[in-house]
Structure formats: C-alpha cells, structure tokens
Amino acid sequence: MQLAAQLPEHGYAVSVALIDLGVMEDTIFSAVVARVAASMPSVSFHTLPGVEDPLKLTLDIHFIPRYLDLLRRYNERLHEFLSSMRPHAMVVDSLSSEAVVVAKRLGIRCYNLFTSSASILAAFSQLPTLLPFPHGNFGELGDSPHELFSLPPMPASHLLAEMLEDPESETYKTTMGSLCWIMEANGTLVNTFESLEARGVAALRDPRCVLGRVLPPVYCVGPFVGAIAEAKERHECLVWLDGQPDRSVVFLCFGSIGAESHSKEQLREIAIGLEKSGHRFLWVVRAPVNDMEKPFNPSADPDLDTLLADGFMERTSGRGLVVKLWAPQLDVLRHRATGAFVTHCGWNSVLESVTAGVPMLCWPLYAEQKMNKIFMVGDMGIAVEMIGWQQGLVKADEVEGKVRLVMESEEGRELSARVEAHKKGAAAAHNNGGSSRLAFAQFLADVASLQDRARTGEGIPMGLSDA
Structure with missing residues (x-):
C-alpha cells in the first residue's frame, strides 16, 4: 500500500485486487484493509469473486502449497477483472507470482513486489536450479554450508522449512515452483535500499547469478516502513518509555502475526536472563506453544504470573515492562529510550530497526528469518546472534551476556555506529x-514505455493477496 500511495502522484490510477478476506478467518486483517481503504480515497479496492469450495487456511507446514493452490484458483477471477480494465501493468506480491500467466495471456506487463531482502531474492533465484544433486535433498545436509553465487555460505538448515522436505513432495515442488514464477515477471521491486545490501544487489545484476538465465530487472525502491493508517491512541508502553533514560531499554518482540511462539521453559529463561542483565526492558509476550494443541492460537491471552519466573514481575517492577500480545513496534523502536532490539528477524522488523538506528539481537523463528540472520550478522553488521535458538532453547546466561554485549561493550558501540550509518543511508536513498x-x-x-500508455482511464492494479 505504500507503493500504491506513490503512484497517483505520477498520474496513475491505482486499483487493488484482493482475494476473499475470509479465507484466513482473520478479522484483524479485514479491519486493517477497511481502515487503509478509508484512508486512501484515490485508490480503488476490489475483492475478487470467491472460488468454489475455498480451503480454510491454517499456519502449518502445508500452508504454502494450500495457499498457492488457492491463489491459482483465483487466476480466472483475476483474468476477468483485468480484461474489464486493460491496465498498463500489474504489480503482485511474491506469493501471487503465478499471476504472471494471466498478465502474459492479456499482454500486460507484470512486476513482483518482493517484500523480503535483495539477498533473499538472490538466494531464491538460485535455489531451484541446484537440484538434483548428490546429497538427495537439502534436509539431509543439516548445518553443512551451501555455496550460493556471491552470497555468504548458507547452512541448509537455515532454508525455508518447505525446502527441507523430500524433493518429490508436493510441498517442495510447489514452493520451488513459486520461486521460478518470480523470475518470469518483467521485473521485481524489492523492499530494500542498495547501500544496505550491496552484495545481494550486485549478485542479482551479475549474469553469472543463474547460469543460462538473464534475471529480470531489479528495482530497490525501499525501505517501506510504517503503516498507511496509523492508530490514533498512544499505547501505554510509550508512556512508560517516556520515563526511561535515552538508549537504556532493550525491546523484545517476535513478530506481529504470532505465527510462532516460545515454550514455557524458554519464556522463563528469557525472564531470568533479563533480570540478571540489570538492564531496562520492554518485552512483548505471547502465550507459549502447546504441542498438544494444534493449530497454535496466536491470540491466546498469556498468564504472566504462571509463565514467568516466580516473583519476576515484582523484582523487575520499575525497570521492566511486560506487554501482552502486541506493542506498536515502530513507535517503540523510534523512541529515544530504546537501545537494542531482540527480534525474530522478519524483514519488516529489520528495516524498522535500521531506520530507527537500533542495533539488533537475532532470534529467528520461521520462514526466511534464519537466512536473514546470516546477512544481518555478516554483510550488514547490524546484529549479533542469540546462540541456542537452533537447538530450541536460548539459555538465561546467553540472554544476559548478549544484552550486556550490545548495551555495555565496545563491540556494542561499534554495532550501534554501523546501524546509525545505515539509518542515514536509508534516508539518503x-x-x-x-x-x-x-x-x-x-x-x-x-x-511508461508500453505502447498503449496513451489509452485513457487505465491504471496499475496492485494484486495483493495478503498482508
């Protein structure tokens, strides 16, 4: 939507096509769409007619193939919509990349909006070409580093969970197939800026990136940070931050959608580590994963007194604040009191922290976050890694030690200086x-180079299948 907001300024009409918002049974997302639509009167929103027997989607290992199958079934609805307006071009989100088939059928240029990093896009462009290989599948390689062109060595265990499946499985084939469709578009807009990812951007522009293939143009147009329609009320945690010294608070938050959470044991280790560190903290806590209950409910109310170490809330009262479920992350990161960010390494979170000038502690959980961690700690130099996440438990001593490293040490000051430099780079971009x-x-x-640009009443539809 931030991309869409810029287009009317250049004379384009913009239409947004959405699939049925009910497939995820997500009332929060529906409310966000309504709020954004109300705040952008110059943009037209269209919900495509539903398809027969749509699957209800849940967040599990089968989510990606089910979701991509659902989008594929919407292609005919998209074809009808595009035929009625004959636009100049179409922009789709990465998971909707197979819609390029519809665009080509109608002679419309199609561009991807890749909302992760350029480094991830460089990796994704190469991975489908690497099988078959002698080891059979990526999952069997474990932590063995995998060489990708012009990128740091990538442990196979850090790839998407869907990529670690049997290459003959539907999950693997569908996931890799979706990556191939990204490369069929006329170009890809990436939510990043060049100085942050010089190595990844250079890889995408090098003809050796994918042998025998010229990748479509890449446009680094980010960072897109912040919401179109901001909440009006100020969250209570910001009031608490107002009373803290500059750069004194460690902020812990592991994503807005709650697709993953920590175990009870892990929550207690975090609490002990934070208490022992002696530093101020703001911690967003979700209910723990319960292996006996599937699917995991990210909206469940956490019982803090039961989950955290005995007496933790009382002993840390005044220098720490625990918030249930959600906090306004960008507002917290931009607050003068925030000095470090313990993050799950989602790309939106990374960009928000960079543009706020806040160094990070990496604790990846799912999706491409493990891959992001490699680039954040290595090439970008904006984070340190919490050791133990890969074994399923980060110990209290590790939490304490890494918090102290970032907040107290010379290494932490150097980390902050690099993030501050990237903050300036983001503004300059x-x-x-x-x-x-x-x-x-x-x-x-x-x-604009399209031959039929002069046709009146046409625009750029933004194909957004999800948030």
Missing part, C-alpha cells in the same frame, strides 16, 4: 538523486 528514488523513477519509465 529517498532523497533527490538517492538510489531508491532513482530506481522508482526507472520503474515508472519502464511502465
């Missing part, structure tokens, strides 16, 4: 002559 501004202008120039 959108200034006149900045890399992201130039990339966006090039994207518009490529769209």
Whole structure:
C-alpha cells in the first residue's frame, strides 16, 4: 500500500485486487484493509469473486502449497477483472507470482513486489536450479554450508522449512515452483535500499547469478516502513518509555502475526536472563506453544504470573515492562529510550530497526528469518546472534551476556555506529538523486514505455493477496 500511495502522484490510477478476506478467518486483517481503504480515497479496492469450495487456511507446514493452490484458483477471477480494465501493468506480491500467466495471456506487463531482502531474492533465484544433486535433498545436509553465487555460505538448515522436505513432495515442488514464477515477471521491486545490501544487489545484476538465465530487472525502491493508517491512541508502553533514560531499554518482540511462539521453559529463561542483565526492558509476550494443541492460537491471552519466573514481575517492577500480545513496534523502536532490539528477524522488523538506528539481537523463528540472520550478522553488521535458538532453547546466561554485549561493550558501540550509518543511508536513498528514488523513477519509465500508455482511464492494479 505504500507503493500504491506513490503512484497517483505520477498520474496513475491505482486499483487493488484482493482475494476473499475470509479465507484466513482473520478479522484483524479485514479491519486493517477497511481502515487503509478509508484512508486512501484515490485508490480503488476490489475483492475478487470467491472460488468454489475455498480451503480454510491454517499456519502449518502445508500452508504454502494450500495457499498457492488457492491463489491459482483465483487466476480466472483475476483474468476477468483485468480484461474489464486493460491496465498498463500489474504489480503482485511474491506469493501471487503465478499471476504472471494471466498478465502474459492479456499482454500486460507484470512486476513482483518482493517484500523480503535483495539477498533473499538472490538466494531464491538460485535455489531451484541446484537440484538434483548428490546429497538427495537439502534436509539431509543439516548445518553443512551451501555455496550460493556471491552470497555468504548458507547452512541448509537455515532454508525455508518447505525446502527441507523430500524433493518429490508436493510441498517442495510447489514452493520451488513459486520461486521460478518470480523470475518470469518483467521485473521485481524489492523492499530494500542498495547501500544496505550491496552484495545481494550486485549478485542479482551479475549474469553469472543463474547460469543460462538473464534475471529480470531489479528495482530497490525501499525501505517501506510504517503503516498507511496509523492508530490514533498512544499505547501505554510509550508512556512508560517516556520515563526511561535515552538508549537504556532493550525491546523484545517476535513478530506481529504470532505465527510462532516460545515454550514455557524458554519464556522463563528469557525472564531470568533479563533480570540478571540489570538492564531496562520492554518485552512483548505471547502465550507459549502447546504441542498438544494444534493449530497454535496466536491470540491466546498469556498468564504472566504462571509463565514467568516466580516473583519476576515484582523484582523487575520499575525497570521492566511486560506487554501482552502486541506493542506498536515502530513507535517503540523510534523512541529515544530504546537501545537494542531482540527480534525474530522478519524483514519488516529489520528495516524498522535500521531506520530507527537500533542495533539488533537475532532470534529467528520461521520462514526466511534464519537466512536473514546470516546477512544481518555478516554483510550488514547490524546484529549479533542469540546462540541456542537452533537447538530450541536460548539459555538465561546467553540472554544476559548478549544484552550486556550490545548495551555495555565496545563491540556494542561499534554495532550501534554501523546501524546509525545505515539509518542515514536509508534516508539518503529517498532523497533527490538517492538510489531508491532513482530506481522508482526507472520503474515508472519502464511502465511508461508500453505502447498503449496513451489509452485513457487505465491504471496499475496492485494484486495483493495478503498482508
């Protein structure tokens, strides 16, 4: 939606096509769509007619193939919608990349909006070409490093869980197939800026990245940070932060959708480590994973007195604040009192922390977050890793030690300096002559080169299948 908001300024009409919002039974997402639509009167929103027998989706190992199958079934609905308006071009989110088939059928240019990093896109462009290979499948390689062109060695265990499945499984085939469709588009807009990911961007532009294949143009147009329609009420945690010294608070938050959570044992280890560190903290806690209950309910109310170490809340009263379920992450990161961020390494969270100038402690949980961790700790130099996440338990001593490292040590000060430099780079990217501004202008120039641009009443539909 941040991309869509920029297009009317350049004379384009914008239409947003959504699949049925009920497939995830997510009332929060539906409310967000309604709020955003109300805040953007210049943009038209269209919910595509439903398909027969739509699957109800749950967050498990089968989510990706089921979701992609659902989107595939919506392609005919998308075809009808595009036929009625004949747009200049279409932009789709990464999971909707197979919609390029519809665009090609109608002679419409199709672009991806890749909402993860350029480094991840460089890896994803190569991975489908690496099988078959002697080891059989990625899952059998474990932590063995896998060499990718112009990228740091990637332990196979850090790939998407769907990629670690049997190569003959439907989950594996569907996942790899979706990556191939991304490369069939006319170009890819990436939510990043060049100075943050110089190595990943260079890989994508190098003809050796995927042998025998010229990748479509890549436009680094980010970072897109923040919401279109902000909440009006100020969260109580921000009031608490107002009373804390500058750069004194460690913020712990592991994602807004709650697709994963920590065990009871892990929550207690975090609590002990935070208490022993002696530092101020703001911690967003979700109910723990209960292996006996599937699917996991991310909205369950956590019982803090039961979950955390005995007397923890009382002993840390004043220097610590525990918030249930959710906090306004970007507002917290931008607050003068926040000095470090313990994150699950989702790309939105990474960009929010970078643009706020806050160093990070990596604790990846799912999806491409493990891959992000490698780039954050290595090439970008904006984070340190919490050891133990891969074994399923980060010990209290590790929590204490890494918090002290970032908040007290010379290494922590150097980390902060690098993040601050990238913060300035993010701002510069959108200034006149900045890399992201130039990339966006090039994207518009490529769209404008279409032969039928003069046709009146046409626009750029934004195909957004999910948040």
